Amino acid sequence: MADDKEKDLLSSPNMNRRGLLKCMAWTGTGVVWTLSGGVPRTLGLIGGAAAAEVPQGALTFVQISDSHIGFHLPPNPDPRATLTEAIDKIKAMPTQPAFLIHTGDISHLSKEQEWDDADQVIKSANKQVFFLPGEHDVADADNGKAYLARYGKDTKGKGWYSFDMAGVHFIGLINVFEFQPGFKSAGLAKIGDEQLEWLEKDVAGRSASTPIVLMAHLPLWTIYEQWGWGTADAGRALGYLKRFGSVTVLNGHIHQIIQKVEGNVTFHTAASTAFPQPAPGTAPAPGPMKEVPAAELHKYLGIRTVNYVRGKGVPALIDSTLVA
């Protein structure tokens, strides 16, 4: 399993930047995942025979993340172009998704022009889009006022929401506004009491057999606290969802695919459409991997298709890169 492979590589004392690149290249080549009984299995590479066997679902949607429009440095001086490629890939899908979700960092610096550019590209998919803010989207001097004015309509509190689609309950959580000191870092993001109370009520009356998709920008499990890759009070949120048979957590922020299973909950971070970041702890800081050559960049970028089959609560996830 890729998880084991990643873990082994990461814990190896010989792990270095070159080894990491190899590892990233492997995870980034477009692995098809299927979730059966809560355990992800790799079916094969995109384009291989096995990929064609993924059943077409009763509900298909696509996750894109971390488009960082406005970023202008190596390894990707033009993230608008790579976002366009991601959207073109979605437009070319034989089974069209019902909608898109964007798990945050739409913009790089919370500027209207950056969101204008992103919106213009994304709307060419002609799909409904559910947005969540990343910390880069609430980085205006007014603490997220601009994001909320633009994307926060019909949301609660500071932008959180839920909705139902084809029997699946979707929850969009916001974890980019509040922080608390962590054990290994000065600050770790949190969901906050007001939102958690809302979440508890939001799921209270629902049948435990309702499949749940829980979305948030920052990972809802602690991947690497030293880099702030976690959410301090995620455990409380997940506690409210314990009784549900299928919980799929979709996050962004770390610009790489990392997955984990815990009981009925599967956690998945997504690839960025803009630039990769290093695997946890393998670099002095979690900035863009500027050393990635232009010819290699697309291997690290991608989109995720999520496929619910009617009668089955657990979705199949397909991560595919932007390699043409």
Place this chain on the structure above:
Amino acid sequence: MFTTGQAPLRHCVALLFGAVGVASLFAVALPRLTAAGNVAPTAAASAATVKIDNFTFLPASLTVTPGTTVTWKNEDDSPHRIGDKNGTFTSAALDTDDTFSHTFAAPGEYPYICTIHPRMAGKIVVKPAGKSS
């Protein structure tokens, strides 16, 4: 009590120089506000700089005298945003080479973080000159 508004700031500055005498107060040029609402340093005020590089504030703790304008300069590839823990001063996101300035009138400790990367922490200590800790 410390606020970023113009009137309280003038008030603080007036208090600061009040001890020196009314005449000298008129001689001191008050800091003027820029369009962004930040206080621009004047010849009379002192200035200090915090560099941001490699996801670190340098120095992590900076001690200044009251009235000092602190300027943060982002020399990192990643954007950063200054946010103090009490919400009295926050910058917009600073791209590479962008700066943000804030004038500290009142003595005290001002811990802050980067709200984009909250693991990054720094502190400004404002202490009257000549006072040992």
